[in-house]
Amino acid sequence: MNNLNLEINNDIATLTFDLKNSKANKLSFEVLSELDILLNEIKENKEIKALVIDSAKPTIFIAGADIKEIEAMNTEEEVYEQITKGDNILNKLEDLSIPTIAYINGACMGGGLELALCCKYRIASTNPKTKLAFPEIKLGFFPGLGGTQRAPKVIGLINSLDLILTGKIIDAKKAYILGLVNEIFDDGQKEFKLNTFVQKAINGEIKKKKLSFMNNLLEKYSFTREIVYYQTQKSIEKKVNRDFNAPYMALEVIKQTFGKPFEEGIFIEAKAFSKLAATKESKYMIELFFMFEKFNKSYKKTSKPISDVLVVGNGVMGKGMIWLFSKFLNEVRIKLRKIDQANSILNSVAKLYSSSIKRRSMTKNQLEFKLNKISYTDKFNGMHNIELAIEAIIEDEKAKKETFAELEKVLDKNSIIASNTSSISIEELSSELKNKKNFVGVHFFNPVNIMPLVEIIPSSQTSKKTINRVMELLVSCGKTPIIVGDCAGFIVNRILLPYLNEAAFILEEGSSIKQIDKILKDFGMPMGPFILADTVGIDIGYKVSKILNEAYGERMTMSPLLDRVYNDLKLLGTKSKKGFYIHNGRDIKVNEEITEPYNLNRQFTEEQIIQRCIYIMINEASRCLEEGIVQSANVINFAMITGTGFPPYKGGLLNYANDVGLENVLNTLNSLYGRYGKRFKPSNLLIKLVENKKNFKTGDELWIS
Numbered sequence: 001m002n003n004l005n006l007e008i009n010n011d012i013a014t015l016t017f018d019l020k021n022s023k024a025n026k027l028s029f030e031v032l033s034e035l036d037i038l039l040n041e042i043k044e045n046k047e048i049k050a051l052v053i054d055s056a057k058p059t060i061f062i063a064g065a066d067i068k069e070i071e072a073m074n075t076e077e078e079v080y081e082q083i084t085k086g087d088n089i090l091n092k093l094e095d096l097s098i099p100t101i102a103y104i105n106g107a108c109m110g111g112g113l114e115l116a117l118c119c120k121y122r123i124a125s126t127n128p129k130t131k132l133a134f135p136e137i138k139l140g141f142f143p144g145l146g147g148t149q150r151a152p153k154v155i156g157l158i159n160s161l162d163l164i165l166t167g168k169i170i171d172a173k174k175a176y177i178l179g180l181v182n183e184i185f186d187d188g189q190k191e192f193k194l195n196t197f198v199q200k201a202i203n204g205e206i207k208k209k210k211l212s213f214m215n216n217l218l219e220k221y222s223f224t225r226e227i228v229y230y231q232t233q234k235s236i237e238k239k240v241n242r243d244f245n246a247p248y249m250a251l252e253v254i255k256q257t258f259g260k261p262f263e264e265g266i267f268i269e270a271k272a273f274s275k276l277a278a279t280k281e282s283k284y285m286i287e288l289f290f291m292f293e294k295f296n297k298s299y300k301k302t303s304k305p306i307s308d309v310l311v312v313g314n315g316v317m318g319k320g321m322i323w324l325f326s327k328f329l330n331e332v333r334i335k336l337r338k339i340d341q342a343n344s345i346l347n348s349v350a351k352l353y354s355s356s357i358k359r360r361s362m363t364k365n366q367l368e369f370k371l372n373k374i375s376y377t378d379k380f381n382g383m384h385n386i387e388l389a390i391e392a393i394i395e396d397e398k399a400k401k402e403t404f405a406e407l408e409k410v411l412d413k414n415s416i417i418a419s420n421t422s423s424i425s426i427e428e429l430s431s432e433l434k435n436k437k438n439f440v441g442v443h444f445f446n447p448v449n450i451m452p453l454v455e456i457i458p459s460s461q462t463s464k465k466t467i468n469r470v471m472e473l474l475v476s477c478g479k480t481p482i483i484v485g486d487c488a489g490f491i492v493n494r495i496l497l498p499y500l501n502e503a504a505f506i507l508e509e510g511s512s513i514k515q516i517d518k519i520l521k522d523f524g525m526p527m528g529p530f531i532l533a534d535t536v537g538i539d540i541g542y543k544v545s546k547i548l549n550e551a552y553g554e555r556m557t558m559s560p561l562l563d564r565v566y567n568d569l570k571l572l573g574t575k576s577k578k579g580f581y582i583h584n585g586r587d588i589k590v591n592e593e594i595t596e597p598y599n600l601n602r603q604f605t606e607e608q609i610i611q612r613c614i615y616i617m618i619n620e621a622s623r624c625l626e627e628g629i630v631q632s633a634n635v636i637n638f639a640m641i642t643g644t645g646f647p648p649y650k651g652g653l654l655n656y657a658n659d660v661g662l663e664n665v666l667n668t669l670n671s672l673y674g675r676y677g678k679r680f681k682p683s684n685l686l687i688k689l690v691e692n693k694k695n696f697k698t699g700d701e702l703w704i705s
């Protein structure tokens, strides 16, 4: 056996997962076949009174199925064949007549949790690394090794739907409350508590947790279950595009199989799982998962990671950063313009913690502790120990340069200065600094507490050490940094702004805010371009648009409508409660004054709107590759998914372009170029790819062959 060990002591068998040459335990084909052999052995051995399943890895029980193996399967039949083999092995575990106990210390995810559910009992350690979840939905499928069948029996229908459809991660305590585990052990209690638990299990003394009164009531009768299904369906529809089938299908499977005989249920589950796991959508979701892993590892660990940070500028972005660094670091200092701003800023930061308080993942005392790490000043002082100063003041080159000059005077010579500029060239911003090697662009996305992406933009002088230290810091704060070249707008804004601008052009031509927003949301964007402009801030959008226009000329001409909304109507968006929409709490209405002068009432087709808004981005992305601003199409796909919410199940912008066909994209761009002029002029790379009958290359390789 390469990956599993079986030991028998005093008639108690312990089966320990310890995957060879790996930090994590995974359920690969090889592991499952070893499990099969050992389960046969255990079944034959009539001396064994109980079986404990354990892991030799310090922070992982079983991290899930081997995703690479699922990724490699391309047909429904292939998946079905493998999944039924897996099912048969796990059924053997469930069918053992002796008490079986999973001891969960560390991550217990997906297939790992499904395996644990085949045991009669589960114990979880309260070690903070112990996390339980069904994350499959994030990969475009759902638990396919009996999870949809066994979880409802253990924790009920409602709790199972919640875990399976959201992929949410829970800790040991929550798992105990739900009844997903029968017992929790504090760290270090295993030695003396496990044996007692096993003996109790042998004696049949372990009781199953009952469902809550309300859940029991809702799950007991078929008509109340229908209400549960209906509400679940509605809540999925609110959040998930219909093109992403996994949660819809998971709900359908559970609905069809709840209360049915196991054999029938598991067959339906396997069939539906096989269908999903073979889809392109799922392959793209897996690709995204691996990209996250890759980018999060693309730095070298240093002996002294950054721990003390200064934030200059306390607007939307500054507050987000103060929250982030206070959450993860030792000390955060804020440079205020006026000292009396401090209270309101600290209150806003505290508000960003409120969801953690609500979810009870943080206590009020812990919040106090985090807020106490924040110190402030209205002068450039008390900054000698600062290792990184990040600037998030208004998007104004002169003001930013003045700030850097002040910072350089007071910071240590090894300290890093970073700018959160959305669009100004990093080369230019660093031009007056003495110590250019310690200066770098660090572009967060709004809202900082939600968006995982950060663009790192080195100038020609930025040192590798600076880049590495910043990347290490960001990953330790749960962000995923990508390195992009220095150009106006970097990657995400440079590609996204033409999309927002094009939406404004279409609006001017007589479409409506509602129609455009709806079509692009239905396409899969998390929100339409106008609601997005309001959320980001029309002032920010306008300023970035202006900078891009100056940098790229006629190709990025700003729509007169955007100019009017900002300069004449003086609208800012959500922050002033009025932009393309009027925002009144949850009540959001279209702001009719915007379209008054243009009310032509022209109908545009869905295809026209999608082509104009999306293909213009594909074209700009193609230019970014052509200019070497990024090294591969996958960086763009990743950036657009994580920075703008471009539908991940479409594989990001350039996988989508490949799928609709580059020739098709080029022909459409050519005809739009003829009609609307330079902003649609096809990029040379796109023309070259079509001539050579090639696609944008995704994967690790560079785009140039």
Ligand code: NAI
Pocket: 313, 314, 315, 316, 317, 318, 337, 391, 392, 393, 394, 395, 396, 399, 420, 421, 422, 423, 443, 444, 445, 446, 536, 537, 540
């Ligand atoms: P904001 O308008 O909310 O905040 C700007 C802050 O700068 C305010 O605290 C203001 O008091 C301060 N400020 C204004 N003039 C100043 C000066 N001369 N010296 C020092 N401080 C000054 O702006 P927001 O949205 O936080 O943006 C800040 C920076 O982050 C900008 O460079 C922006 O381009 C960039 N950014 C903005 C994003 C967004 O979605 N809002 C996303 C990513 C980057």
